[in-house]
Amino acid sequence: MKQLPFRLGIHPINWVGEDVKEHGDDTSFERIMDDIVALGLTGTEMGRKFPSDPQVLKSELSRRGISLTSQWKSVLFSDPAYREAELDAYRSHAEFLKEMGSTVISTCEAGGSLHFDPRRSPSEQEVQRLSEEQWKSLAEGLNAAGAIAKEYGLKLTYHHHGGTVVERPEEIDRLMELTDPELVYLLFDTGHAYYGGADPLTVLQKHYDRIAYVHLKDIRPQILEEARAEQADFITCIRKGVFTVPGDGCIDFGPILSELVKRNYKGWALLEGEQDPALHPAYEYARNALLYIDSLISEERR
Numbered sequence: 518m519k520q521l522p523f524r525l526g527i528h529p530i531n532w533v534g535e536d537v538k539e540h541g542d543d544t545s546f547e548r549i550m551d552d553i554v555a556l557g558l559t560g561t562e563m564g565r566k567f568p569s570d571p572q573v574l575k576s577e578l579s580r581r582g583i584s585l586t587s588q589w590k591s592v593l594f595s596d597p598a599y600r601e602a603e604l605d606a607y608r609s610h611a612e613f614l615k616e617m618g619s620t621v622i623s624t625c626e627a628g629g630s631l632h633f634d635p636r637r638s639p640s641e642q643e644v645q646r647l648s649e650e651q652w653k654s655l656a657e658g659l660n661a662a663g664a665i666a667k668e669y670g671l672k673l674t675y676h677h678h679g680g681t682v683v684e685r686p687e688e689i690d691r692l693m694e695l696t697d698p699e700l701v702y703l704l705f706d707t708g709h710a711y712y713g714g715a716d717p718l719t720v721l722q723k724h725y726d727r728i729a730y731v732h733l734k735d736i737r738p739q740i741l742e743e744a745r746a747e748q749a750d751f752i753t754c755i756r757k758g759v760f761t762v763p764g765d766g767c768i769d770f771g772p773i774l775s776e777l778v779k780r781n782y783k784g785w786a787l788l789e790g791e792q793d794p795a796l797h798p799a800y801e802y803a804r805n806a807l808l809y810i811d812s813l814i815s816e817e818r819r
Contacts, residue, residue: 526560563588594658595628656695663700680751684713708734735766764809
């Protein structure tokens with residue numbers, strides 16, 4: 518693997534599903550971390566199989582030379598009644614990530630989502646889009662959480678995400694317009710951008726000045742098309758295999774990587790697949806993705 522101009526890591530979700538619990542559920546954290554080392558990578562996010570004790574986690578990561586880049590944090594800021602409790606939880610999350618040496622907090626609004634909003638019932642079938650008041654409340658809550666993150670030397674990076682109220686290009690745009698650029702940054706995810714109907718390169722170019730974290734994920738377009746025709750929800754799409762690693766789907770990562778290089782991006786970019794590792798072995802697919810990225814970087818330097 519040639520030296521990249523930015524820091525490349527990988528998400529444990531390639532080995533163990535976060536939203537689809539049966540995917541890789543028997544995989545140990547030791548296997549994940551050892552595979553990361555074997556791949557020559559040095560960064561990963563928190564995974565549900567990782568030790569919850571900060572000192573144990575720190576020890577397991579440090580002896581392998583791996584940094585913890587971030588950990589997902591759902592929030593429910595679109596409902597003002599939840600704000601204070603959510604901000605208290607956000608502070609605890611920031612304290613943990615600060616102790617682990619992370620620099621960003623992957624943050625996503627749960628309100629309105631079929632899968633992440635605790636107020637939704639199993640009988641419901643669609644994401645509840647935000648009203649004007651809910652958008653205002655979400656922005657205020659994110660700004661407040663961003664201020665907390667800043668206290669700890671961290672950046673709140675908002676994860677636009679399939680199956681949530683900020684997944685479409687116009688929703689990403691609106692979130693960026695409503696929030697303070699000094700407090701709320703963007704987690705740019707190629708796969709979720711495509712899933713939400715955006716051109717990933719356009720999102721990258723339009724919002725680059727707000728981007729502080731990157732997820733590199735690919736899409737299988739035929740499966741996505743079939744899932745859309747069936748009106749499948751987000752979790753069903755994962756089970757069907759909509760997502761995969763870079764180089765195995767339809768997204769052209771050449772222009773995306775070229776843009777990151779041209780802009781002198783220095784943050785973390787994590788490989789993601791979010792698919793069944795029994796069908797798509799995590800180590801093998803990650804290795805192939807690295808070879809693909811290596812070939813694109815080589816072309817960029819010619």
